[in-house]
Amino acid sequence: IDTALLIFARSRYMDIEFYHESSEKLLQDAVNNILLTCLLGLTAALLALLIFANTVTSDIEAERGRIGILQALGVSHRRLLVRQLCIGLAAGGIAAVLANLLLWGGTALFAVLSGTVMGNLLWHYPWGLHAGICAAMLVLITALYLLPMQRLRRYLPIENIKSRK
Numbered sequence: 001i002d003t004a005l006l007i008f009a010r011s012r013y014m015d016i017e018f019y020h021e022s023s024e025k026l027l028q029d030a031v032n033n034i035l036l037t038c039l040l041g042l043t044a045a046l047l048a049l050l051i052f053a054n055t056v057t058s059d060i061e062a063e064r065g066r067i068g069i070l071q072a073l074g075v076s077h078r079r080l081l082v083r084q085l086c087i088g089l090a091a092g093g094i095a096a097v098l099a100n101l102l103l104w105g106g107t108a109l110f111a112v113l114s115g116t117v118m119g120n121l122l123w124h125y126p127w128g129l130h131a132g133i134c135a136a137m138l139v140l141i142t143a144l145y146l147l148p149m150q151r152l153r154r155y156l157p158i159e160n161i162k163s164r165k
Contacts, residue, residue: 053144060148061163067152068160077153081146088145092138100134 002018009016060067067080111118152160 049140049144052141053147056144057148060152064152064160064163068155068157068163071157071160080152081149084145084149085142088142089138091145092141095141096134096138099137 006016070080071077107121108118110116111121
């Protein structure tokens, strides 16, 4: 078909340019940029989670003496875990709300500045994937609050109290 079209165009003194190769190159460059951006975002997210986990672990270690006193007074480990679970769920919920506010605020700002209709920006948006990622982050943040407390279970109350030094 391309040959017949080219012969027809040449007989009428026209030039035909094919953009298939340049379009393929442009698509490949776009895919590479998307993958690099995703990799950079995942690296930043993992680094932030590691810093967060270290901070929570340090906080629990700093409170180890107080936790030992509570254990010596008869507060069960289960009750301490439920407290940490509530704190973790609250922190995860606040993080999810703030992240979504930033995401949708940035999208709305882009729509206003570019003159684009918001519905066009959200066309074919993966809402299920978005909800799944939000739920996974909520679970992960909650788990990061619970894991350091689980490690204190193997110590006796007197060991936790002595760690106040």
